[in-house]
Every structure is written in structure tokens, then in C-alpha cells.
Amino acid sequence: MDFHIMTLFPDMxxxxxxxxxxxxxxxxxxxxxxxxxxxxxxxxxxKKVDDYTYGGGAGMxxxxxxxxxxxxxxxxxxxxxxxxxxxxxxxxxxxxxQEMARELASEEQLIFLCGHxxxxxxxxxxxxxxxxxxxxxxxxTGGELAAMVMVDAIARLVPGVLNNHDSAETESFTDHLxxxxxxxxxxVWHDRRVPEILLSGDHAKVDAWRLEQxxxxxxxxRPDLYERYMAEHPGxxx
Ligand code: ADE
Numbered sequence: 624m625d626f627h628i629m630t631l632f633p634d635m636x637x638x639x640x641x642x643x644x645x646x647x648x649x650x651x652x653x654x655x656x657x658x659x660x661x662x663x664x665x666x667x668x669x670k671k672v673d674d675y676t677y678g679g680g681a682g683m684x685x686x687x688x689x690x691x692x693x694x695x696x697x698x699x700x701x702x703x704x705x706x707x708x709x710x711x712x713x714x715x716x717x718x719x720x721q722e723m724a725r726e727l728a729s730e731e732q733l734i735f736l737c738g739h740x741x742x743x744x745x746x747x748x749x750x751x752x753x754x755x756x757x758x759x760x761x762x763x764t765g766g767e768l769a770a771m772v773m774v775d776a777i778a779r780l781v782p783g784v785l786n787n788h789d790s791a792e793t794e795s796f797t798d799h800l801x802x803x804x805x806x807x808x809x810x811v812w813h814d815r816r817v818p819e820i821l822l823s824g825d826h827a828k829v830d831a832w833r834l835e836q837x838x839x840x841x842x843x844x845r846p847d848l849y850e851r852y853m854a855e856h857p858g859x860x861x
Contacts, residue, residue, distance in 0.1 A: 624730065624781045625655045626774050627697045627707075629690065630737040631672065632767050633658035639771045648784040656774065659697060665689040673740050682741035690736065690747045697734060708753045709734040711743070712766035712773065716755035719773055721796035723756070727773075728780035735773070737766030799852040801845060803836040 628636050636658050641649070648654045665672050666688060673683040698707060708730055717723075727733060736743070736752065758769040779785055795802040806817040820832045838859065842849040853859060 624653070624728070624778070625701075625732045626657065626778070627732065627734045628656070628658045628737065628770055628774070629661055629693050629697070629735065630658060630765075630767055630770070631661055631739050632737075632765070633660045635767050636737075636771060639767075640774055644784065645775065645778050648778060648781070651783070653781055653783050654778050656778075657697075659693050661685070661689050661693045664692040664696065666692075676741065680741070684741050685739060685743040687744040687747035690743060691750065694734065694736075694747075694751045701732060703732065706753070707732045707734050709736065709751050710754045710756050710770075710773070711736045711738065711748055711752040712758070712769040713738060713742070713755055714757045714760070714762050716757040718760070719756050719758050719776070721776070724773070724776040725780055728777045733777070735766075735770040737770050739765045796848075799841070799848045799855070800834075800837040801841045801848070803833040803840065 630636055637656070640656050645654065645656070649656060662670055662672050665686075671686075672689045673685050676682070676684045694709070701707065708727070710727075710733060712735060734751075756769075756773065758772050763769060806821060810817050810822070818832070820828055823829070838849070838852070841852060
């Protein structure tokens, strides 16, 4: 899967995503992370990419021309004739979640546009953007961190990126439940014992215990998710 990220800070995005699991996935050519400096596409002789907003108001706006030319260069270089989904990361978008990550992971290519200053000229957004997505109800100084969060969450769902195939199946948010508590060696640490059932070797009992723990944890920490789970599993309510 190929990620294309349009940004004014390509180093930040490249450095942030080129570590650990994603770096290994890129080496194995399961994913590619391509960054494009929007400033390289401006036709302004001073390399300017922003200007004042019509109608007044504080702050500067990213102009349409460099953003559009950057986008056009990316799409022209791809072999596909299909329109590539283009995500504008913005607090004005739909809130990102695991199901969205799963759905986006089925695309072969994705383009991300990271905004800065007070935003981006609306006209270029109308021409290129297919999805408006936020990572939460708070405002960041730019879209880079949001795009990095999304790329990370999507890339790890690309087949082969995680070694252990199970780990994307049983983790938090699968079936609207949070993941159960987990323990490693030693059996006793600070006088706390690993739950006995996990040492029993009885897989059916372990699975039942884990599901019970997942439900209890979700109920306590994320009552909104718990209600969704219960609505889909009416037999579980005690
Ligand atoms: N840019 C600034 N804040 C953002 C947010 N919360 N989500 C996505 N992009 C953003």
C-alpha cells in the first residue's frame, strides 16, 4: 500500500514514520511512505505558499496553487487511472476510529493533505479532497501529527505488516471491546500474582476469562462502547 503525504514539513513525517514496525514494512515493500513538500510546487518566486484571507480575519491561509500542483504531480506519477482517495486531515472532519482504519487499509493508495496556518483555500479542497477526517476534538498546530497517527493505524492493518497475524484480530476495538489485561514473567511481581487461570493451560477457560475481562474493562472505561457491544450481544447482559 502506498501512502502519499503532502506537507510543509516532510522531514517531520518521514522521520516520525520511519521507525520500528513501519520501517520494516517499508523495507519489505509491503508499504511505501512518500512525502511531498508543498513548497516545492509553488510558482511564487519567493517560495511563498500562504496569503491573507479574503474578508479579513486573523492568520494566513494555504493557497490553492501549490497544493493543487503538488496533488497533480502525485496523481500523474501513479499508474492507476482510478481516483486516489485524498484525505484532508482537519478538526472539521469525521472522527477517526478503528473501523475507518480497517476500511482505508483496503485501498492501494492514499493521499493525505496536511494543513497549516488557518487552513487551506476552500476551492482546492473542493477539487481534490474525497474524505475530511479528524483525529479528535482538539486543535493541533498542523495536520502532520494527525496524518501520522492515521498512517500508523492504517499501515499496521496491511496484511503482513504485523508478524503475528492474531494481534490485529484480538486487539482493542475488535467487536467494540477493549483488550483484556495481559501478563508476562515473573509470576509474582511486587507481591502481585498473575491470575491463576492463565497458568492453567486450559485454553477454553483462558478464552472465557479474557472475554469476561474485556467486557468488564470496557464497561468501566468506555461505557459508550460497552452499550454498543451489549446491543449486538443481547444474551450477555446479566
Ligand atoms: N489538524 C489540526 N487539528 C487536527 C485534528 N484534531 N485532527 C486532524 N487534523 C488536525
